[in-house]
Amino acid sequence: MAEKQPAQKGNQAQTLPQRTAAPEGGQAELASPAAALTSRVVSLNGLPPNQPGARPLRQAAVLQMQRRYGNAYVQRMLAGRAGFDVPTFQTHNLNGQVMRQEGGATGETTPAEAGEPAAAAEGAAAATTTKTLSGSSWTSQFPTSTSLDDLDATFGANVKKFKEAMEAAGATISVSATKRPPERAYLMHYAWKIVKENYDAQTVPEKAGVDINWWHGDAAKSKTAAQEMVDGYAINNLSVAPSLTSRHIDGKAIDMTISWSGELKIKKADGTEQTITTEPRDGTNADLIAVGKSYDVIHFTDVDKDKPHWSTDGK
Numbered sequence: 001m002a003e004k005q006p007a008q009k010g011n012q013a014q015t016l017p018q019r020t021a022a023p024e025g026g027q028a029e030l031a032s033p034a035a036a037l038t039s040r041v042v043s044l045n046g047l048p049p050n051q052p053g054a055r056p057l058r059q060a061a062v063l064q065m066q067r068r069y070g071n072a073y074v075q076r077m078l079a080g081r082a083g084f085d086v087p088t089f090q091t092h093n094l095n096g097q098v099m100r101q102e103g104g105a106t107g108e109t110t111p112a113e114a115g116e117p118a119a120a121a122e123g124a125a126a127a128t129t130t131k132t133l134s135g136s137s138w139t140s141q142f143p144t145s146t147s148l149d150d151l152d153a154t155f156g157a158n159v160k161k162f163k164e165a166m167e168a169a170g171a172t173i174s175v176s177a178t179k180r181p182p183e184r185a186y187l188m189h190y191a192w193k194i195v196k197e198n199y200d201a202q203t204v205p206e207k208a209g210v211d212i213n214w215w216h217g218d219a220a221k222s223k224t225a226a227q228e229m230v231d232g233y234a235i236n237n238l239s240v241a242p243s244l245t246s247r248h249i250d251g252k253a254i255d256m257t258i259s260w261s262g263e264l265k266i267k268k269a270d271g272t273e274q275t276i277t278t279e280p281r282d283g284t285n286a287d288l289i290a291v292g293k294s295y296d297v298i299h300f301t302d303v304d305k306d307k308p309h310w311s312t313d314g315k
Contacts, residue, residue: 060203131213134191134201135225138212139232142184144248150179152251155296155312159254161269162295166258166288169266176234176308177255180248183210188242190214191229194222196241201226239305243315253311254297258283269294283308 132138148156148163163173186207193199194214201214201222216222230236247253264276268291276287283289284307289299292310300309 060205064202131211133216133225134212134214134222134229136228136232138187138229142181142187142210144177144180144184146175146178148175148178148254150251151254152312155252158296159310162292162297163256165267165291165295166260166264169260169264170262171258171260171264171266174257175254176257177248178253179251180246182244182249183207185242185244185246185249186210187212187229188233188235189244191226191233192235192238192241194226195230195236198223240302247311247313247315252313253309255308256283256310257308258288264288266291269296283310 148160150156151159166173187210190199190204194201194204198219201216201219204214214222214226216225233242235242248255260281264281265273266276266288267273274287274291276285276291278285278287283299284303289303292299296312297310298312298314300306300311301314
């Protein structure tokens with residue numbers, strides 16, 4: 001079972017990083033471990049406002065500091081940085097309710113600042129729920145259905161007719177996914193991106209209801225844990241990240257592995273019969289894909305990137 005990352009305790013307040021002495025004529029720097037994270041936030045703040053992705057990257061880095069060191073501590077450290085405008089933070093309880101709101105670098109005293117360092121640790125604990133480290137244990141959470149009955153009514157009826165036609169022709173079909181919870185789509189998407197695209201595990205956006213901690217302290221461990229998830233989801237061979245807006249979420253897609261031997265004499269939706277002699281003898285066969293289209297069951301447009309995927313529109 002994956003390890004749990006505990007919420008910060010009040011007696012950990014003494015471990016909060018402190019500023020080191022400022023070099024002559026220079027700016028005081030944060031001592032490790034906050035230095036790298038603070039530098040990242042500051043550098044992201046300097047990105048052009050219209051640069052794609054700048055805002056969410058900056059927010060993710062600031063929130064990472066907030067969770068670790070508390071709202072007031074983040075404000076105090078960053079407000080002293082020339083040109084850095086500290087955004088407004090909201091502290092939430094475990095039910096997602098806003099407990100208090102703290103302004104940016106305006107100079108006013110906030111509740112957390114009044115009793116530091118203990119209040120800073122309290123703020124961090126309030127803002128953070130206990131999260132479970134990423135890894136294989138997550139693959140059993142939010143399971144995907146394999147039942148055709150869970151598909152959208154119209155699409156499900158079309159799939160059943162297509163599947164019956166293939167089976168009558170002698171094909172073997174194995175269904176691996178029909179309707180998928182959005183939480184599972186989120187887990188699959190970011191696990192794949194961390195493994196295949198070296199996505200920074202520290203900047204994965206949070207999703208309501210999924211208390212996962214993607215960061216294991218370093219990139220290598222985080223990637224190993226994500227690989228466990230990719231293996232568990234059986235998506236290691238995908239050439240594209242599982243979609244966050246997949247047709248599976250609406251019950252308008254199905255993943256099925258199809259195979260046969262010899263010729264496949266199959267009926268189209270209009271009742272006419274077609275004999276398929278071409279290869280490969282699987283779901284990527286162009287002639288079979290054409291037959292599926294007659295049932296309004298459309299194979300994924302880029303066939304080789306998601307071989308078992310069929311949907312209402314090829315997405």
